[in-house]
Amino acid sequence: MVDETTRVDDPAQFPPQEDTVERLWTPQRMTYVLRNDEGKVTKPKTKECPFCAGPNKSDEDGLIAWRGTHVFAIMNLYPYNVGHLMICPYRHVSLITDLDDAELFEFEKATTLAMTVMKEVSHPDGWNIGINQGEVAGAGIAAHLHQHVVPRWNGDANFMPIVAQTRTMPILLSDQRAAYAQAFDRLAADFGLPSEH
Numbered sequence: 001m002v003d004e005t006t007r008v009d010d011p012a013q014f015p016p017q018e019d020t021v022e023r024l025w026t027p028q029r030m031t032y033v034l035r036n037d038e039g040k041v042t043k044p045k046t047k048e049c050p051f052c053a054g055p056n057k058s059d060e061d062g063l064i065a066w067r068g069t070h071v072f073a074i075m076n077l078y079p080y081n082v083g084h085l086m087i088c089p090y091r092h093v094s095l096i097t098d099l100d101d102a103e104l105f106e107f108e109k110a111t112t113l114a115m116t117v118m119k120e121v122s123h124p125d126g127w128n129i130g131i132n133q134g135e136v137a138g139a140g141i142a143a144h145l146h147q148h149v150v151p152r153w154n155g156d157a158n159f160m161p162i163v164a165q166t167r168t169m170p171i172l173l174s175d176q177r178a179a180y181a182q183a184f185d186r187l188a189a190d191f192g193l194p195s196e197h
Contacts, residue, residue: 050077051088051144065117065177066184068193070103071110073184075177076148078140081156083122083176086146087111094143095133106193107147113191114149117183124151 054062054074063075065085076084087110089103099107111129118124128150132138188195 065180070106083151088146
């Protein structure tokens with residue numbers, strides 16, 4: 001209730017306020033906006049393993065940055081940070097102990113190649129590298145082994161993940177994949193790994 005001593009201004013009389021909010025182009029995050037009736041992120045309806053399906057697609061459609069003999073590098077569809085990719089064996093195994101010696105060697109060698117690619121393309125200050133084995137350990141796709149390679153920069157974390165449960169990505173996955181693919185192709189032979197050319 002407004003008494004006689006309270007002044008109420010007409011909002012139409014206010015001058016327009018300049019919008020000083022910056023916009024971030026992050027279309028891949030739309031999946032977090034589109035939620036199902038239970039409030040959960042809508043997941044793909046297919047039960048097919050995405051790490052088995054990816055190599056059967058074109059590099060662009062499968063977000064494949066590099067293909068080796070035993071393993072491949074694929075962009076993370078839900079990246080922890082910009083440029084996040086994963087090293088996966090072609091063979092559908094769940095644990096690193098399931099890899100044979102040739103797969104294990106290429107798995108780890110490809111990880112060092114990925115770091116070098118990221119250094120050349122994105123110039124990170126550091127990396128997070130890790131494997132979550134089993135659902136209880138945090139593996140989103142526990143049935144197919146994958147190693148995360150996440151580039152990090154000083155000051156790359158901000159309030160957005162905490163306040164808005166959103167990560168900002170300044171480059172589209174397709175553009176990042178293309179940049180990585182060129183560097184993988186150029187550098188793979190230096191690591192004794194296959195390249196496209």
